[in-house]
């Protein structure tokens with residue numbers, strides 16, 4: 649392995665097709681950018697043993713559903729909070745906005761996001777426990793209340809997968825390449841069902857599976873390694889597809905054959921710095 653934990657040598661650019669305008673392989677000298685070549689693909693998908701997809705932001709635009717669920721939960725909370733209570737006197741219950749989300753909630757574990765936003769509003773509530781019901785006026789209860797809102801929005805409105813991602817899944821299915829979902833979220837099965845993708849994946853390693861098996865979460869590679877094993881594939885023959893820096897780091901740390909970064913906002917440079925061999929704006933570029 650190299651100093652950063654990646655297996656090197658046997659897996660060089662054989663995983664990348666020769667003609668490409670978007671491929672950046674960290675193991676090879678820079679390749680001059682060339683115009684797209686009609687009929688060619690940057691990745692030789694038929695040579696891959698399995699493709700392991702993150703879910704939120706890779707297959708589905710679920711961030712929007714999460715944002716709507718946070719807005720529902722905090723909006724209702726601030727509208728109904730009794731600020732005459734001594735412990736809530738002086739609390740800022742002005743309308744919840746997307747700026748609150750980006751400043752205090754985005755990217756954090758659910759309960760931490762609740763705690764940080766409440767702190768910013770001068771609202772002190774007990775931490776409670778993950779077993780708290782969604783009605784409980786505790787940090788964990790409010791986090792669970794947000795999850796109820798998330799599930800309700802999913803069931804009511806569904807979520808449309810990224811068309812480019814579906815195109816790649818179709819292509820892989822045609823080639824017979826095994827695919828898996830590796831997500832930190834415990835909601836992964838519900839999201840897959842709402843997106844109409846559930847039947848496409850025999851292997852789903854989500855937050856619940858990781859907890860049951862004691863697997864460390866991203867940026868540790870354990871959940872991806874477990875998925876590769878479940879697909880009957882050695883890591884060096886598997887591809888990791890991620891949109892988050894922490895997920896790309898997990899792919900880089902696991903010695904996978906190829907790590908594809910999907911830039912939905914993290915930034916191509918950040919994804920490459922985290923270990924992505926190849927960064928695209930949409931998976932349709934690889935289908």
Ligand SMILES: [Mg+2]
Pocket residue numbers: 702703704705706890891892895
């Ligand atoms: Mg993601």
